Amino acid sequence: MDSGIRAIVDAVEEARRQLRENALPKARDSSREKVPEKEEAALMGAVAGLMEAAVDLIAAASDRMTTGDSRKAYVRVVDRLRDHPRYLREDTATIEKRVGGPE
Incomplete structure (x- = not known):
């Protein structure tokens, strides 16, 4: 993979990981107070x-x-x-x- 495409793929994968590991658990946590x-x-x-x-x-x-x-x-x-x-x-x-x- 050329370095430009690798950088794009890595950035997208990192954003996806951050969403799944940080944002989704907080959004799904029903014990948290309402927004x-x-x-x-x-x-x-x-x-x-x-x-x-x-x-x-x-x-x-x-x-x-x-x-x-x-x-x-x-x-x-x-x-x-x-x-x-x-x-x-x-x-x-x-x-x-x-x-x-x-x-």
Whole structure:
């Protein structure tokens, strides 16, 4: 694997590991208190940012694909996911309007 691709794969794997080891256990812990209303939008906004980064990465990588079939697959994924960060941002704004932002 060329060093550029290895660095990308390593970064994505590290982000995935961090999410699984740090964020998911906290999200799943039913003994924790409820999320304060003023913080509800923060998580949605963070997920929107994560999704934006994933779409950006896939779009950037599509230009580097050697074969047409791979390039089409990457472009198809971007087409499928492109609108989702916007939806999450809209939902974040809706939550912020309803409960306000963090204090």
